[in-house]
Amino acid sequence: MLEIKNLHASVEDKKILKGINLEVNAGEVHAIMGPNGSGKSTLASVIAGKEEFDIKKGTISLDGEDLEELAPEERAHKGIFLSFQYPVEIPGVTVTNFIKTAINESRKARGLEDMPANQMLKLIREKSELLEIDRKFLSRSLNEGFSGGEKKRNEIFQLAMMEPKLAILDETDSGLDIDALRIVANGVNKLRGKDNAIIVITHYQRLLDYIVPDYVHVLHDGKIVKSGTKELALELEEKGYDWIKQEATV
Amino acid sequence: MAYTEEELKKELETKEYEYGFYTDIESDTLPKGLNEEIVIAISKKKEEPDWMTQWRLEAFKAWKEMEEPEWANVTYKKPDFQDISYYSAPNKKPKYNSLDEVDPELLDTFKKLGISVDEQKKLAGVAVDIVMDSVSVATTFKKTLAEKGIIFCSISEAIQEHPELVKKYIGTVVPKKDNFYAALNSAVFSDGSFCYIPKGVRCPMELSTYFRINQAGTGQFERTLVIADEGSYVSYLEGCTAPSRDENQLHAAVVELIAMDDAEIKYSTVQNWFPGDKEGKGGVFNFVTKRGLCEKNAKISWTQVETGSAVTWKYPSCVLKGDNSIGEFYSIAVTNNFQQADTGTKMIHLGKNTRSTIISKGISAGQSQNSYRGLVQVNSRAENARNFSQCDSLLMGNLCGAHTFPYIEAKNKTAQIEHEATTSKIGEDQIFYCNQRGIDTEKAIALIVNGFSKEVLNKLPMEFAVEAQKLLEISLEGSVG
Ligand SMILES: Nc1ncnc2c1ncn2[C@@H]1O[C@H](COP(=O)(O)OP(=O)(O)OP(=O)(O)O)[C@@H](O)[C@H]1O
Ligand SMILES: [Mg+2]
Numbered sequence: 139m140l141e142i143k144n145l146h147a148s149v150e151d152k153k154i155l156k157g158i159n160l161e162v163n164a165g166e167v168h169a170i171m172g173p174n175g176s177g178k179s180t181l182a183s184v185i186a187g188k189e190e191f192d193i194k195k196g197t198i199s200l201d202g203e204d205l206e207e208l209a210p211e212e213r214a215h216k217g218i219f220l221s222f223q224y225p226v227e228i229p230g231v232t233v234t235n236f237i238k239t240a241i242n243e244s245r246k247a248r249g250l251e252d253m254p255a256n257q258m259l260k261l262i263r264e265k266s267e268l269l270e271i272d273r274k275f276l277s278r279s280l281n282e283g284f285s286g287g288e289k290k291r292n293e294i295f296q297l298a299m300m301e302p303k304l305a306i307l308d309e310t311d312s313g314l315d316i317d318a319l320r321i322v323a324n325g326v327n328k329l330r331g332k333d334n335a336i337i338v339i340t341h342y343q344r345l346l347d348y349i350v351p352d353y354v355h356v357l358h359d360g361k362i363v364k365s366g367t368k369e370l371a372l373e374l375e376e377k378g379y380d381w382i383k384q385e386a387t388v
Numbered sequence: 389m390a391y392t393e394e395e396l397k398k399e400l401e402t403k404e405y406e407y408g409f410y411t412d413i414e415s416d417t418l419p420k421g422l423n424e425e426i427v428i429a430i431s432k433k434k435e436e437p438d439w440m441t442q443w444r445l446e447a448f449k450a451w452k453e454m455e456e457p458e459w460a461n462v463t464y465k466k467p468d469f470q471d472i473s474y475y476s477a478p479n480k481k482p483k484y485n486s487l488d489e490v491d492p493e494l495l496d497t498f499k500k501l502g503i504s505v506d507e508q509k510k511l512a513g514v515a516v517d518i519v520m521d522s523v524s525v526a527t528t529f530k531k532t533l534a535e536k537g538i539i540f541c542s543i544s545e546a547i548q549e550h551p552e553l554v555k556k557y558i559g560t561v562v563p564k565k566d567n568f569y570a571a572l573n574s575a576v577f578s579d580g581s582f583c584y585i586p587k588g589v590r591c592p593m594e595l596s597t598y599f600r601i602n603q604a605g606t607g608q609f610e611r612t613l614v615i616a617d618e619g620s621y622v623s624y625l626e627g628c629t630a631p632s633r634d635e636n637q638l639h640a641a642v643v644e645l646i647a648m649d650d651a652e653i654k655y656s657t658v659q660n661w662f663p664g665d666k667e668g669k670g671g672v673f674n675f676v677t678k679r680g681l682c683e684k685n686a687k688i689s690w691t692q693v694e695t696g697s698a699v700t701w702k703y704p705s706c707v708l709k710g711d712n713s714i715g716e717f718y719s720i721a722v723t724n725n726f727q728q729a730d731t732g733t734k735m736i737h738l739g740k741n742t743r744s745t746i747i748s749k750g751i752s753a754g755q756s757q758n759s760y761r762g763l764v765q766v767n768s769r770a771e772n773a774r775n776f777s778q779c780d781s782l783l784m785g786n787l788c789g790a791h792t793f794p795y796i797e798a799k800n801k802t803a804q805i806e807h808e809a810t811t812s813k814i815g816e817d818q819i820f821y822c823n824q825r826g827i828d829t830e831k832a833i834a835l836i837v838n839g840f841s842k843e844v845l846n847k848l849p850m851e852f853a854v855e856a857q858k859l860l861e862i863s864l865e866g867s868v869g
Contacts, residue, residue: 186824190816210823219824226821230839239835240825247826279839296825 139164139335140185140304145196147184154180156360157196162304165332169346169371170339172357173379178339179223181357182306186220187213200304215247217303221293221310223339227281233292234262234276237299244300265298269325286313294322297329305329306337311345323348343375358386418475424448427575430475434544437551447564447574454568457701460730461759461791464699467638467673474576474609532592539584540595543611546582553584557615561644561681561707569640569675569701577611577642585620585651594849596625610641616651616686623654625852637662637672639697645680645688649710652687653680656848658856660863661696663727671698671727678702684710684739691847693856694721694729695863703761705734708742708770715744718844720856722837722863723756723788732761732793737773737803746777749841752788753864759791766803774804781811782840784833784864812840834861 140162147155154177162168170178184191185198187210198205200216208216228236242252253261266276269291281289290310297305307326311319326336326349338349346354346368354370355362358379363386364370374382418429427448431441456466533540539550546554564574585591616622626643639661647653655678664671674697680688690704706715717733735744744764752758758781766773781790792809814836822832837860838845845853 188820209828210820211826211828214824214826222821222824226815226817228818228821228836228839230842231835236825236835239827239831240822243828243831244826300825 139201140337141197141199141202142185143197145181145184145198146194147180147191148194149180149191153194154191154360155184158357158360158362160355160362162335162337164335165330166353167330167336167338167349167351169351169354169368170337170357171341171354171371171374173383176357177360178357179308182220182223182308182337182339185213185306186210186218211243212247215244219297219300219302219305221290221297221305221307223308223312225281225284225289225293227279227284229279229282231280232277233280233295236280237262237296240296241299261299265295265325268298268328269295270321271295287315287318290314291318291322294325298325301329303333304335304337306339308339309341310338311340311342319345320348343371346371356382358383361386418473420473421470422448422472422474422576426474430576430578433475434547436544436547439551439555440547443559443564444575447571448576450565451568451571451575454565454571456568460701460761461757461793462699462701462728462730464673464728469572472638475578536589536592537586538589538591539582541582543577543580543582543613546613550582550584553615554582554613557644557646558611558613559644561646561679562642562677567677570642570677573609573611573640573642573677577609580611580613580641582612583614583622583624585616585622587617588619589617590620591622594623594625594852596627608637608639608641610639610643612641612643613646614644614653614655615646616648616653618648619650620648621652623656623849625656625658625849627658627660627852627855638675639672640675641677643676643678643704645678647680647682647686647688647713649684649686651683652689654689654691655680655704656852657690657692657694658848658852658859659692659694659696660859662698663696663725663863664698672696673698674700674702676700676702678704679707679734680705680715681707682710682713682715682739682742685712686710687714687716689716689718689847690733691716691718691844692720693841693844693848693859694719694731695859697729698727700727700729700731702729702731703733705736706744707736707738708744708773709738710742711739712741713739714742717744717746717748717762718847719747720749720751720841720844720860721758721760722751722860723753723758724863725754725756727754727756729757730759730761732759732763734763735765735775737764737766737770737775740769740771740773742770742773744773744775746775746779747843748777748779749844750779750781750790751784751837751840751860751864752781752790753784755787757789757791759793761793761795763795763797764805765796766798766800766805768799770800770803772802772804773798773800775806777805777807779807779809780840781809782837783811783813830861833864837861837864 142158142160145155145158158181172178180191187208193206205213238258245253290313293310310322314322338351351368354366354368356364364382418426427444428441431444562570565571583595614624645653645655661672661674682688688706694700704717708715715735721729721731723729733746746762748760750758750760760779762777764775777794779792783790790811794807796805798805818836819829819832822835838857845856848856
């Protein structure tokens with residue numbers, strides 16, 4: 139589904155991604171781990187199409203189609219969803235209004251009419267129950283004054299509403315309490331299917347206890363320096379990153 | 389790929405005024421220029437009684453001695469007052485009983501505006517008095533209103549039919565010598581609306597007027613007088629658009645509101661006059677005097693959405709004369725390209741326990757300048773007066789400006805006055821977040837701007853709020869920094 143080849147990306151001449159290779163197939167869950175500043179969020183942003191980053195070399199394609207020429211919203215219309223590490227606030231725009239706009243814009247791009255209001259309502263009800271989101275929460279301004287955990291839960295609510303083909307979760311677990319982690323992970327798992335893929339960026343094993351990955355990759359200094367199965371995450375939890383950094387520099 | 393700032397700028401520049409067309413309805417126009425004869429001629433054409441003619445002449449005399457004000461934060465080429473025709477009325481001016489009888493070309497004009505009269509009629513409970521080029525050509529729903537004793541007609545008609553009311557109240561809130569533009573308006577006003585709500589009556593529908601500047605080079609001098617008698621209520625809507633013209637068009641309206649004891653007036657405006665082309669040439673100059681007087685326990689709310697005009701100079705004000713009276717001002721002012729707006733309000737607290745609220749949202753894009761200017765004045769006898777003001781500015785790009793000039797004059801120690809101001813910029817991160825959810829940049833800006841303006845949009849009547857949102861989107865198309 140997603141194919142990244144020898145990807146190099148910079149911001150203002152600062153090299154951040156230095157040759158990433160990654161293939162994610164439908165039905166798979168990949169975890170990306172790695173020390174602070176290694177380039178995980180940058181990779182997510184580049185996949186989503188953030189303009190700030192210049193792609194210097196390499197390709198990214200989704201279902202065989204090169205993404206480079208596509209605007210971020212076009213990538214979203216193709217089913218890419220990014221759950222942000224730091225979701226932004228949009229004062230005065232309610233969660234409901236925002237998600238309604240997002241869904242209808244994506245439908246429009248696919249030549250569909252706006253989703254009928256009753257269907258939208260039903261979907262909102264269903265997904266907010268799944269994620270145990272209070273109805274009052276939906277009438278608040280998007281992310282404004284949300285606690286860290288509320289922001290993350292709201293990201294996954296949007297994900298559940300949009301049912302993307304490829305979901306990238308950037309540190310969705312940070313800020314979530316233990317119960318919330320379980321609820322959110324449960325929401326994400328509902329999305330899992332043979333036609334979807336998920337990339338989970340995280341620092342901690344505990345999320346991976348719930349969302350069990352098929353593959354784990356370690357990003358260090360803009361490169362994937364080690365890949366393995368879920369056991370690799372356990373090993374990292376135990377030993378930290380030093381041994382990998384050493385391996386990488388050898 | 390998504391827009392670069394450069395591409396956005398280009399697109400912004402190529403955006404032409406959507407409603408830039410010109411309706412070819414024959415009209416009867418006076419020669420250009422202004423002198424006593426012209427003032428008398430206008431009055432004569434309108435078959436006015438002598439007291440009205442004299443009133444106009446007094447205003448004209450005062451105007452001749454006055455200077456155009458210079459204090460506003462706007463710069464423009466001053467209009468040549470001798471190069472303007474002061475009267476233009478559609479030739480065919482029968483009064484219609486039904487809209488079917490209205491000149492099809494006029495109806496077509498409204499269709500182009502996307503606010504066809506048909507549509508308006510359907511909007512439940514909206515009575516429409518259309519002012520086109522200075523003379524009312526259609527009035528609807530009059531009968532329903534008449535049953536309640538409500539008078540809603542053109543001011544010219546009111547001068548003929550209800551001279552005692554007009555004579556008693558005109559110029560009592562905005563004296564004819566109040567300021568340069570008000571004096572000019574008093575001398576040459578062509579038409580406008582008149583509304584009287586009798587004691588204890590709640591007007592059952594929103595009263596609405598669509599203004600439109602039409603004849604090339606014709607200044608528009610509307611005069612509106614709304615009187616809400618004791619214990620009555622009325623919500624009045626005013627909206628307008630103008631065709632694209634090459635020379636600057638002057639608009640100097642006067643609006644007077646009188647809310648007697650326990651009465652309430654809600655006055656909402658959506659204004660979308662031609663803002664000028666990309667060089668800032670040819671837009672409407674909008675110099676308006678709007679003021680309301682509140683007697684005991686009365687309330688006046690001004691709500692406005694300003695997106696048009698090359699230069700706007702406008703301060704809807706409340707004189708809180710009666711004890712416990714309330715004044716409110718909710719405003720959204722959008723400027724783009726080379727537009728300049730200097731707008732705000734004046735809250736004059738004279739009575740005890742008077743309260744006022746000011747919420748101003750300024751949105752600037754392009755190379756525009758957007759200024760808020762507000763005066764809160766508390767008289768020495770106004771015990772326990774309270775004011776809350778909030779002025780928020782939203783900037784797009786680095787070339788525009790937002791300015792806030794709050795003036796406070798408190799002569800009574802019990803006054804409580806609060807002022808809050810914020811300035812923010814639409815951030816790239818906000819846009820990217822929206823983009824990532826499938827919302828393109830254009831729509832993202834509309835969403836963010838609507839969110840920013842929500843407190844004020846919420847104050848507008850439903851139908852108007854929808855129109856206002858559309859206007860915000862149109863006027864900011866392609867602007868981001
Ligand atoms: N816009 C930018 N300008 C300059 N440097 C940037 C920019 N964005 C990212 N970087 C730098 O790129 C590097 C990678 O950042 P990134 O956010 O991708 O790290 P990360 O792996 O997600 O880290 P964390 O685990 O802390 O979230 C960091 O050194 C960061 O400072
Ligand atoms: Mg990160």
